[in-house]
Amino acid sequence: MAELKAGVVATLETIRNHFPSHVITTRATATGGAHVIIEDVPLGPPYNQATTWVGFHLSDACPYDDTYPFYVRADLSRIDGAPLRCPPLHSTGQVFPADNSTTDTRDATMVSRRQRDQASFVFESPLSKLIKVLKWMLEQ
Template structure:
């Protein structure tokens, strides 16, 4: 069994608290980090399904590493338009997914955390 660094364990707990009421699956990545999947995440009416899952990896280097990219279930825009360049369909954790590429270029590890980044991704999707 791999022991998680305190920062990774704290990040998982922050995600669980932020998404309270949503199932959260955590699977170790074999290198001291974890893969996290939050179920039943609302992403708004811009998509034919307004609820999906949100997944990401918290690496063992956290908090010194950005959480990037994020993944969701396959989303189709309700207006029929294609996704922009920051969204592409890929497999993730043995399931079809949309990769959301939203890097935090001005990330401050003392302020920004996993839960806040996940919420920013969710809001960005909802605003599309």
């Protein structure tokens, strides 16, 4: 595996500072990016589960690339029994990481929140995107 790129290292430090009490695991990719998993992120209503893990990929272009998609626990379900939003908003039956870089994967639900305005990538850090995704999930 390649050594983590400087932008990835800086982003990971920012994420660790924001989630100081959470276990955060990283696995370097061949290009200097990282697969990241944050454990025990609070959920609660509208979901049956109180917490979830959140997984995502930081590319070697980080922080100048969109952090997409995000993955959460495979058994995610709503308190009201309604199905999860259909793709591209939620996609069940996934695994993380999904790039075949490892056999150490987790069954997952993909939370697909792509940033369409490529000119704004520099303005939306991976941490701010993660916070937006979590907020969006709780507003569903």
